[in-house]
Amino acid sequence: MHAAAATSTQPIVMQAQGLVKRYGQVTALDGADFELRAGEILAVIGDNGAGKSSLIKALSGATIPDEGEIQMHGQRIHMKSPIDARRQGIETVYQDLAVAPAMTIAENLFLGRELIKPGVLPRMLRMIDKKRMLEEAIERMNDLKVGIRSMRQAVETLSGGQRQCVAVARAAAFAKNVVIMDEPTAALGVKEGNMVLELIRRVRDKGLPVILISHNMPHVFEIADRIHVQRLGKRAAVLNPKMISMADTVSVMTGAMSPEQLPREALC
Amino acid sequence: MKDLARRLPPMSTLGPLLALLAACAFFSYKTDTFLSGQNFSLVMQQVMVVGLLAVGQTLIILTAGIDLSCGMVMALGSIIMTKFAVELGLHPMLAIMVGVAATTLFGWVNGLLVTRIKLPPFIVTLGTMNIAFAITQIYSGSQTVTDLPEAMTYLGDPVMLLGTPVARGVLVLLALYGITWFALTQTAPGRHLYAVGNNREAARLTGISTERVLLSVYALAGTFYGIAAMLSVARTGVGDPQAGQTENLDSITAVVLGGTSLFGGRGNLLGTLIGALIVGVFRNGLTLMGVSSVYQILITGILVILAVATDQLTHKQR
Numbered sequence A: 001m002h003a004a005a006a007t008s009t010q011p012i013v014m015q016a017q018g019l020v021k022r023y024g025q026v027t028a029l030d031g032a033d034f035e036l037r038a039g040e041i042l043a044v045i046g047d048n049g050a051g052k053s054s055l056i057k058a059l060s061g062a063t064i065p066d067e068g069e070i071q072m073h074g075q076r077i078h079m080k081s082p083i084d085a086r087r088q089g090i091e092t093v094y095q096d097l098a099v100a101p102a103m104t105i106a107e108n109l110f111l112g113r114e115l116i117k118p119g120v121l122p123r124m125l126r127m128i129d130k131k132r133m134l135e136e137a138i139e140r141m142n143d144l145k146v147g148i149r150s151m152r153q154a155v156e157t158l159s160g161g162q163r164q165c166v167a168v169a170r171a172a173a174f175a176k177n178v179v180i181m182d183e184p185t186a187a188l189g190v191k192e193g194n195m196v197l198e199l200i201r202r203v204r205d206k207g208l209p210v211i212l213i214s215h216n217m218p219h220v221f222e223i224a225d226r227i228h229v230q231r232l233g234k235r236a237a238v239l240n241p242k243m244i245s246m247a248d249t250v251s252v253m254t255g256a257m258s259p260e261q262l263p264r265e266a267l268c
Numbered sequence B: 001m002k003d004l005a006r007r008l009p010p011m012s013t014l015g016p017l018l019a020l021l022a023a024c025a026f027f028s029y030k031t032d033t034f035l036s037g038q039n040f041s042l043v044m045q046q047v048m049v050v051g052l053l054a055v056g057q058t059l060i061i062l063t064a065g066i067d068l069s070c071g072m073v074m075a076l077g078s079i080i081m082t083k084f085a086v087e088l089g090l091h092p093m094l095a096i097m098v099g100v101a102a103t104t105l106f107g108w109v110n111g112l113l114v115t116r117i118k119l120p121p122f123i124v125t126l127g128t129m130n131i132a133f134a135i136t137q138i139y140s141g142s143q144t145v146t147d148l149p150e151a152m153t154y155l156g157d158p159v160m161l162l163g164t165p166v167a168r169g170v171l172v173l174l175a176l177y178g179i180t181w182f183a184l185t186q187t188a189p190g191r192h193l194y195a196v197g198n199n200r201e202a203a204r205l206t207g208i209s210t211e212r213v214l215l216s217v218y219a220l221a222g223t224f225y226g227i228a229a230m231l232s233v234a235r236t237g238v239g240d241p242q243a244g245q246t247e248n249l250d251s252i253t254a255v256v257l258g259g260t261s262l263f264g265g266r267g268n269l270l271g272t273l274i275g276a277l278i279v280g281v282f283r284n285g286l287t288l289m290g291v292s293s294v295y296q297i298l299i300t301g302i303l304v305i306l307a308v309a310t311d312q313l314t315h316k317q318r
Helices: A004-008 A052-060 A082-087 A106-108 A120-125 A131-142 A158-174 A188-203 A217-223 A247-252 B002-007 B011-030 B038-061 B070-086 B092-117 B121-142 B150-156 B168-186 B186-200 B201-207 B209-237 B245-257 B269-288 B293-316
Strands: A012-023 A024-039 A039-044 A067-072 A075-077 A089-092 A178-180 A211-214 A226-231 A234-239 B159-162 B164-167
Touching: A012 A052, A024 A052, A024 A067, A024 A226, A039 A052, A039 A188, A039 A217, A052 A178, A052 A211, A052 B201, A075 A217, A082 A089, A089 A158, A106 A131, A106 A158, A120 B070, A158 A178, A188 A211, A217 A247, A226 A247, A226 B245, A234 A247, A247 B121, B011 B269, B038 B070, B038 B164, B038 B168, B038 B186, B038 B209, B038 B245, B070 B092, B070 B121, B070 B150, B070 B209, B070 B245, B092 B121, B092 B150, B092 B209, B121 B293, B150 B168, B150 B209, B159 B168, B164 B168, B168 B186, B168 B209, B168 B269, B186 B201, B186 B209, B201 B209, B245 B269, B269 B293
Parallel strands: A024 A234, A039 A211, A039 A226, A089 A178, A178 A211
Antiparallel strands: A012 A024, A012 A067, A067 A075, A226 A234, B159 B164
């Protein structure tokens, strides 16, 4: 179902054209294009300095590009902060785990978006509805098949993989359009990494497209539907992982091979 | 059964509670006078001021900050409210409000320096501690303000509570603890305060305005110092420019003894109340035992180090 032909005909969800970002003398983005389609996991790879993180920052609202434009469902959007991105239905899972370790899983899931008790006085006092937050946390986590015993546990009692699952689940629960994941498996062991990959698949299967930034080629090949290769501040190619080897992908990424040298079916 | 265990106070509160009981048992054994209604009301009078400063201090420490200026800000507040009432003849209620407004403003300035100029709270409040002290001395000419209107000592007068006389201010203290506890545990802004102290970047990324949280915490702490000033004036019956000097560090001791972590994001107000009681009981008990004040300072100093060391050892690895 997730063959290249299927995904490349899916409608475009998020798109960017000619993104430019300069930091003093350094040009991090030099007219980069980007395209995310419905129901896919799009991996973004690139060497250090290829403009990968600048691209992701622009897409997640963490930086404002100097030139170029970003569209969501064909509408041009302007994002000045990660908060603006959230309003556009874009949720980001950060590498350094944006969770509050001493707070419970339920509290972390709803951090900054607490459910407020009904009624005039509770609304005025902004009283949180702990019971409903707990119930919804259980529901959301069950939905994604994250096996955590109690939502009342402090996040710091969880393993690294479980914490990452909480962060992913939070993003999936609130994202309306796109989930961006920045190196979600970087700090994890094999088993825990697989647990998170499995969760990312379930997020996609629930209908949310995922942008996955990763250095881990085996993970990228295991999970991505398409691969966006960023090089010298531009999009060098979009590759079909089913039709290209890991070695050729790395060659394109490092510039050892030009995309024109690839067979047609490797590109999408 | 499991539900019951969850409802019991956490270990971090149970520890201080046991320490408090142990201290009470020790002083009851060592002196004849400790365990009396009269002495209890004396302890409570002391705790009234330290306990209120410690509420503001708890809020700030929960955000991973610290306030070294609280006692001095309180002294400034008490001089302002007494001088406005006595020398300018302002209505006592109005004079108190001016004093509380002044300490709130002072806390707000602390907050501005911490959030806008991004200075470490330790340095900011070390500076403003001296500034508050100096302004207090200059404005009062280092003279105690006396002949206060009766209304200003009203809260220092005792009422009977369970057959023991307790200063009215103690009821104010308990009410403020209840309200603040509610705000911290049951409302969204309260949870945001914990999140900011626990992982500020994470809080910011979830859309919490961390600057606004911090600024309001410092300003609110200033309000509590102003109310502490009101109670201090009510208790002593004068506006004392030398007030707040022991209470300054004692408030931090109370918070830390109560199990709130100096790293921020962990702790609770019930612990602080117990911590304030421990400080009060120690000061009172040692006095009853005839231990000179210099040794009391020594002992409270050691208490702080012990409490901070426990905090370090339990939270460092995280």
